[in-house]
Amino acid sequence: MIGYVILSQSGQPINYYIQLMQRIRLLKDKIISKLMLLFTILSVSLVFIIGIGLYYKSIPVLQNSTWGHLLTSSVWKPLKGLFGFYPYIMGTLWVTGIAIIIALPLCVLTSLYIVEYAHSRVRRILMPFVNLLSGIPPVIFGVWGVLFIIPLIQDHIAPHFVEFSTGYSVLAGGIVLAVMIFPLIVSILNEVLRTMPQELKDASLALGATKWETIKKVILRKALPGIIAATVLAISRAFGETIAVLMVCGNNAVVPHSVFDAGYPLPALIANNYGDMMSIPLYDSALMFAALLLFIIILLFNIISRIILSRLERKMAA
Amino acid sequence: MTKDKAHISVQDLNVHIGGNHILKDLNIDIPNKSVTSIIGPSGCGKTTLLKTFNRLHDTAADVKVTGKVLVDGEDIYDPNTEITHIRKKMGLLSQRPYPLPMSIYDNVAYGPRIHGTRKKQDLDIIVEKQLKATALWNEVKDRLHSSATRLSIGQQQRLCLARGLAVGPEIILGDESTSALDPVSTSIIEDLFVKLKQDYSIVLVTHILRQAARVSDYIIFVYDGRIVEYGKTEQVLRNPREELTKEYVKGYIV
Numbered sequence: 229m230i231g232y233v234i235l236s237q238s239g240q241p242i243n244y245y246i247q248l249m250q251r252i253r254l255l256k257d258k259i260i261s262k263l264m265l266l267f268t269i270l271s272v273s274l275v276f277i278i279g280i281g282l283y284y285k286s287i288p289v290l291q292n293s294t295w296g297h298l299l300t301s302s303v304w305k306p307l308k309g310l311f312g313f314y315p316y317i318m319g320t321l322w323v324t325g326i327a328i329i330i331a332l333p334l335c336v337l338t339s340l341y342i343v344e345y346a347h348s349r350v351r352r353i354l355m356p357f358v359n360l361l362s363g364i365p366p367v368i369f370g371v372w373g374v375l376f377i378i379p380l381i382q383d384h385i386a387p388h389f390v391e392f393s394t395g396y397s398v399l400a401g402g403i404v405l406a407v408m409i410f411p412l413i414v415s416i417l418n419e420v421l422r423t424m425p426q427e428l429k430d431a432s433l434a435l436g437a438t439k440w441e442t443i444k445k446v447i448l449r450k451a452l453p454g455i456i457a458a459t460v461l462a463i464s465r466a467f468g469e470t471i472a473v474l475m476v477c478g479n480n481a482v483v484p485h486s487v488f489d490a491g492y493p494l495p496a497l498i499a500n501n502y503g504d505m506m507s508i509p510l511y512d513s514a515l516m517f518a519a520l521l522l523f524i525i526i527l528l529f530n531i532i533s534r535i536i537l538s539r540l541e542r543k544m545a546a
Numbered sequence: 547m548t549k550d551k552a553h554i555s556v557q558d559l560n561v562h563i564g565g566n567h568i569l570k571d572l573n574i575d576i577p578n579k580s581v582t583s584i585i586g587p588s589g590c591g592k593t594t595l596l597k598t599f600n601r602l603h604d605t606a607a608d609v610k611v612t613g614k615v616l617v618d619g620e621d622i623y624d625p626n627t628e629i630t631h632i633r634k635k636m637g638l639l640s641q642r643p644y645p646l647p648m649s650i651y652d653n654v655a656y657g658p659r660i661h662g663t664r665k666k667q668d669l670d671i672i673v674e675k676q677l678k679a680t681a682l683w684n685e686v687k688d689r690l691h692s693s694a695t696r697l698s699i700g701q702q703q704r705l706c707l708a709r710g711l712a713v714g715p716e717i718i719l720g721d722e723s724t725s726a727l728d729p730v731s732t733s734i735i736e737d738l739f740v741k742l743k744q745d746y747s748i749v750l751v752t753h754i755l756r757q758a759a760r761v762s763d764y765i766i767f768v769y770d771g772r773i774v775e776y777g778k779t780e781q782v783l784r785n786p787r788e789e790l791t792k793e794y795v796k797g798y799i800v
Contacts, residue, residue, distance in 0.1 A: 348607060429603050431644045431706070435657040435713050436634030445656070450647040544647060544693065 240318025240361030282523055285516035292510060298517065304481050306505065311514040313521060318483045319398065319491030320413065320525070323473055324466045325489060331409050332459060338410075339417035340443060355418070362411035368477035373404040378476060386488050394478070399487040405469055409462040420454030421447065453541055460533040467526050470495035494522045552616075553578040553717060553747040554599055559613035561594055561603070568594050570771040572613070576764075581739055581748040583762035583779070585755065587794065592751045592770045596721050599749065600636045601629055617717070634661060637710025637746075639723040643702035645694035646709075650677075650686050653694045653705055657713035676708040679742075681734060700731025707738065718742065720750040724757065736761050755795065759783055765790050 289298070292309055301312030338358075342351055382395030424447055432442040448455075478490020479500060498515050507509045552575035561569040568591045572717070574648045576582050579734075581587050584592045594603075594697040601622060614621050622632045634657075655663075663669055677683040682704045686697070694705055703723065710718065720739070724732040739748055739761045752758050758765055758779065765782040767775045775782055775791045786792045 235561070266711070397672050425644065426605065427640050428644045428646070429605065430638070431640065431709075432646065433605065434600055434602065434636065434638035435660065435710065436630040438630055438658075441660055446646050452650055544695075 230474075238442055247527070259487045264399050279334045279520075279527075282516055282520040286513055286520050289510050289515040289517050299521075302483060306508045309510055311510070311517070313494075313518065315452050315481045315483045316494045317498050317521065317525075318357060320467060320493040320495075320522070321400040322484045322487075322491050323401040323405060323477060323493050324463055326398060327409060327466050328459065328463055330402060330406035331413060331462065334406075335410060335413040335417060335458075336448075336455065339414050339421055339473065340388035340447075342414070343418055343525040344439070344443060344447075352455060358414050359413045361407070362415070366408065366469065366472040369404050369408050370472035373400055373472060373476035381488070390486065390488050393488040394490070396476060396478035396482045396490050397488045398431075398477055398491040401418060401473045401491065401493070402487070404472050404476055405466050408472060409466050412465060413462045416458035417451075417455065420451050420458070424450060453537055453544070456533065456537055456540065460530065460537075464526050464530060467529070468495055469521065494525075496517050498522075540544065550744050552576060553618065554675060554749070555614075555616040556598075557614040557616070558746065559595075559598065559611070559615065561591070561598060561612075562610040563594070564608040568771055569598070572773055574766060574776060576747065576749055578747050579683060579743055579745070580763040581743050581750065581761050582764040582766065583750045583752055583758040584766045584768060585752060585758050585794075587767035588753065590768045592768050593671070593721055595663075595768065596719050596749060596751050599717070599719055600633045602638070603715060604629065619624075634713050635715050636719055637713070637715040638715045638726065639703070639707055639710060639718065639720040641722045642726045643699060643706045643707055645697070645702050648694065649691045650694045650697070650705060651690040654712045661713060672712050676712045677705075679711060680708040680738060682708060690790070698731075700727050700734065703727060703731065703735060706736070707735070711742075716746060718746050718748045720748065720752075722751055722753065724752075724754075749795040769794070 279498045289311060293311065298311060298313050299317070300314055301310070302314045303310045303312040304315070342354055342358075346354065377400045378395035380395075381397060381400055382393060385399075386393035386395065386397075402521045420470035428450065429442055430445045433439070437445070473493055474496030477493065477496065479496055481492045481497075482489070498518050501511070504517055504527060552729065554574075554576040556572050556574045559569055560567070572595065576683075584595060586592050596724075597603050598611060598615055599612075599617070599622075603611060610752060611623060615623055617632060617635060620627065620632075622629070646656055648656070651673055654676055654751075655669045658672050663672065663737040674683065677686065681700060685701060689696075694702065697705060703726075707718075718739075726737050727735065736757065739750070742748060743763075750758075750762065762779050765775075765779050766773055767782060767786075767788075768789055775786060775788045781787075782791060783795055786795060
């Protein structure tokens with residue numbers, strides 16, 4: 229481009245400096261967009277890198293046993309090289325299940341109150357509190373669980389159902405976890421409910437429906453995909469929550485048979501033993517396998533819920 | 547009730563929304579079994595007026611209504627008035643159709659179910675009758691149980707009308723009900739209004755003067771929250787008494 233002079237309409241030579249700047253601007257634009265793409269690819273591929281890494285580190289324990297045996301055996305004797313993950317898998321499922329069963333109805337009712345019933349002034353006061361809850365570090369929830377939930381279960385709840393319970397149980401883990409996922413679900417549901425068109429509510433009210441009838445038959449139905457999406461996100465988080473749960477759920481490697489039994493979720497297994505038990509052969513590989521399991525559970529769960537969600541959306545449109 | 551007797555009677559109505567005085571000292575009697583159109587420029591308060599008739603302002607926090615709105619002689623703003631029973635008397639047809647997230651059948655059956663009709667045979671009769679009344683039956687009778695959102699916009703609006711009629715109202719409120727529709731659907735809805743006035747009192751908000759001329763018996767011209775002129779359609783459009791009405795009808799005020 230250098231070597232000939234471009235004349236503008238008035239006959240003046242165009243400043244090459246301006247042309248150069250123009251080129252640099254366009255170049256910047258290109259570089260930035262490519263950089264963004266690169267970082268996006270990097271962060272997405274991180275999922276695969278972690279998955280592959282975990283699998284690679286799990287190979288020793290997998291060579292020593294089989295997938296089927298590791299998943300279904302309840303025998304945990306590291307010194308003999310026996311690693312059965314069934315109790316840990318069940319511990320994870322119990323705690324997460326209890327948490328969702330407790331949290332979901334509370335969250336739906338809370339969000340409905342905040343969005344549909346509360347005065348805007350009340351809403352402005354309530355929402356920061358809900359958000360504050362999500363900012364509290366997990367270890368504080370753990371301590372709170374030990375100090376309040378454990379005695380509550382031991383002295384007041386369990387005696388009605390079983391002969392003896394220490395309080396350290398999957399129920400305690402579930403309750404603490406429920407409180408922890410509460411703000412997450414509520415804030416998503418608030419968004420979902422706030423985007424419901426007022427005209428849709430008016431349509432129902434104008435037919436003589438009460439507010440509750442409108443909520444039950446129209447709003448909740450319309451919000452169902454959003455409620456499911458919020459639940460999925462909360463469950464994914466609950467699966468991995470470690471410290472607060474391991475403080476209250478007893479950490480006993482047996483399959484729980486009631487909510488008052490102790491359980492031992494996968495994240496607690498990893499956190500409790502990593503670094504301590506490394507002298508035992510295969511132990512670190514077994515912990516890596518535990519991490520891989522957790523990873524697979526969350527991955528599968530997300531895939532399945534995505535399928536359900538898209539089916540549901542298609543069904544609602546059909 | 548005989549023709550021309552007031553069905554909705556508005557007395558000294560004032561509405562404030564968020565500190566703005568939207569409707570100012572309105573007094574009107576809306577006649578029974580006729581079509582009455584509320585016309586006026588955008589933002590003059592016509593939709594606000596329509597919404598006061600079935601108290602849909604209740605859902606908004608910052609709306610203050612004073613004065614009386616009598617429906618069949620009953621003041622609907624009396625604290626003792628039970629609102630669902632007032633709303634049941636009025637079918638609302640909003641600007642855009644908002645079908646409920648359920649099947650075509652369930653949309654029409656929604657109102658009757660709420661008000662206590664449970665038997666399937668009774669519901670079947672209501673659904674068929676109202677879908678026929680809104681000229682929708684032939685188009686949807688084979689897919690009553692598919693989602694209402696699959697219908698075209700024009701069909702959805704007729705479904706919404708059928709849904710409103712299914713609760714057995716006496717009054718139909720239309721809030722620019724054809725503004726989102728194509729010309730064919732618009733004329734179907736307009737024809738329906740003309741047909742339905744034999745059994746219902748109809749109040750329409752519209753900004754289309756030709757529509758007001760086509761369907762209505764009476765016209766209320768609202769400007770800046772006040773009623774400027776109210777009379778028979780012929781008279782208001784052809785021979786307006788007020789200067790403002792004249793200008794609006796000629797198209798000087800938009």
